[in-house]
Amino acid sequence: MITRRVLLGTTVALAGSAVLAGCGSPARAADPQVTVTGGAIRGEAAGKVHVFRGIPYAQPPTGENRFRSPRPVAPWRDTLNTNKFGSEFIQPAGGDPVRQEDALYANVWTPSIDGAALLPVIVYIHGGGWARGAGSLPVYDGAALAERAGAVVVNFNYRLGAFGFCGHPALEDPDTGLHTNWGLQDQIALLRWVSDNAKAFGGDPGNITLIGTSAGGASTWQLSVHPQTRPLLRRIVSISPAHVWSPYLSLTPDDATDVFDALAVAQGVPVKNLKDVPADRIRDWWVAQFALPRSQRVVKSGRQYRGPVLDPVLLPAFDVNQPMPDIPAISIYTSTEGSFFTGPKAPDPQPQPTDAASLRASFRDILEQGASSLSEVTVTDAVAAYTDSAKQDGRSTDPLSLWTELWGDALIRYDVLAFTRRAAVERRAPLYLMEYAHPVRPPYFGVPHESTSPFLFGTYAHPTNVAKFGDGPKERETSAAFMDLVAEFAHGRAPGSPRLPRWDPVGPDLRQLVLRDGAGTITTPTKARQLDVFDAVQWGK
Template structure:
């Protein structure tokens, strides 16, 4: 295959600075000088040239889900005449964190080396716990990745929180019959839009690689195995996915019904009437339902996050129950996922100080386990702490309370299912599966390699003002970022993650050294997956499901 040679050389969504957001651009006249026009299935859009790239911002992939379309399946954009300006980001989806949020947010952003050609398309799903974030955040600027990898890079917004992830039969769409998981439906609609329009931006509609981090990583997996999207997603790169399971990070259907009935009652309306209340009131009441300790709420599920609800066509099974992916997978996780929550600047600060002794560690671990179980006993907490401390001693890892708490956090919500799903695929899967651990340490006062440390290096935005103090931008960081981009870009081009600055990565085999460790002075090496001993606790704990 002829392709150009690569050049040499998140912060979490909750705390990234918002990009400048404006109201979605409206159709206009002919493109002005210095702009570039693409012909989409709904009409022409005018982006702008920046160096060697053409950039399109705020391109509609669905109708605004407002009024009667709140809680409806996404509809194709209404065609327009003339040339629509696509040089400004759309507003983020409505949320509490990023300013300027709007329900009118279903827009895509595209970075391309040229609107002519047939390059792989990399679609990125932002994270944020299904509650916050936007494809326009500076960390996810696709310019460096598009240029270095010769890719078409697409980011986008999808519905969040009460607008995006819930379930109630009285909210059934009269056209599609769907009554849940509107944000997941948005993501599927975006993929169909990309399939139809990739050629307009110089992309190959038959070569779409789906990438996402955290909640977006879980979505990547969910969409990658969804039968109705077979033939659209060719490869997938789930990064630190927060795989969905009850009761930790999704509502049961019954609890979702209870939540929407409760919101309707508190707003003096019906469930159907929730379409008419202001987004601010809807968000406020949703937040009030989930305020405080998960042990004191009106529902028992959705204890940490409220992701997609199981059931129906959009999430027929949780990931741990579903069949192995039928497409190639490049699975990535961070070395210290939990330090995203236990280090300074955590997106949702824990009310407890970092544990300094065993009594405080016991309280912190108990509070964490409350996020994923309706009832937690002191004996279970003691067993968890003992198992992790024994594993740390055996592996020569730190045994202080903060380190133990951090590892419990990261494994329970992220790393356990990530690693066990990789092992399951190695045993039973029939498609290529590669594994990588990102292990480049952040700078003090932060520590470890936290959840979402991957995004700034994948996009080459580790050196921007909002990221550089935490992630650094020296020669080593630039080299690691370049290797990361090359691995993912080559996977999108060929199905094999490779880079000139890294050893060849074999297919994942839990019995052999087959995980790439990226980060640190060595840059990249092949090893067995680290810290396997501490994962054994969860195999029999009955807390997180084993795939």
């Protein structure tokens, strides 16, 4: 095992960091200014909050730093303007702004910087399958949440794709000894940065609530049990977490090595010289490789997504084999997670099943991504279980609906409820379970994965969101209730809202809050028979 000589985030700053734009430009009297690690920064007033965008929390991961642990920022002399978002990290082609590697920036919204009464801090980790996304997306604008919650809200970018979640021994960092999961290392560095700088924004470094959705929800869970970050956190909110395991959502360490070997061969360089290859060439090879049918890929794991790789320091075991968090947690899933993947504008569109034969093929395709072997009888039983469950509940049994249910259960719901059952038995800390059930508008359908974020942040009416999520009284009430729950939790109280019934931590009966139309009910999870399918194939075991 590699000896870790220096802990993450404690390496000395390297010389020659990128020149920071905006230093020394004229200030306006109303512009808020604070001093953070690296130097003074200037933000701007946005309604009732102050906002600082594009704050560097680590050196650009370019050149020699590409496949290394994040380095602390090099100090700057003049005041740095932080009124523009940093770039999104390089990711699959398409859309604006231009994506690039120099993207390790944080964004902060705060109601007050006077520090008279330190505020709770909410840190949010965006999702995107460990390959897409950015804190700068309009959906994650933290102004409304910061104001309503009376909290400092922070989001950020981290390394993605091949640059963030793979690994190879030839890329061992000379200072930390680490050679995997650079994106996870960025998240650790960001939490340390927040702890060091929270007071500058009026925040309490001893009262940090970590929230994430999808891949970010999985990261939230992992960081809550990681020995380097657990002491920094008071509580977590894990929303629709895609808990990693191999072969479904993670490369094995051997496969990570093999795929980087193949990448290096394709680029005509040794692995250690991949730092010199143009970033878009690495991205394009990576995307093309995993777009191939599974039988044609270089490796057999990472079948659906490529999340963190097992590593003795960064991820010593997959979530299912790690202890449960010992801090209060809220765990959230949506009613039909799968409609994000089977509905309009899906991130990776696939042909929809239209009859019994194509439905069987679609079921087989999903189950094969996690099962070591799969018989025809197992596929038949799975289709029957989902069909019968839908009939009993009065839900639709058409192929698209059944496929949608399987998608959401495989990726999210099965694991969320499995971890909830563990929490009810082990009782290490209070865990609150919520089903988010507020539907989207046609032609979208159901309650898709990632339909929570516009309501957590109050951005459902933004021009990029309103067609899907609406902007009526029910949407306003739903968002208000959701933000109330998080605000109460961040302030150290039980999550609650005047709009909702009393919500207690889960017990043996797995009681949950169902949030829809701005109102809530207390129930137990439904559609239990569907999940027996995953037990039968030892899903995630």
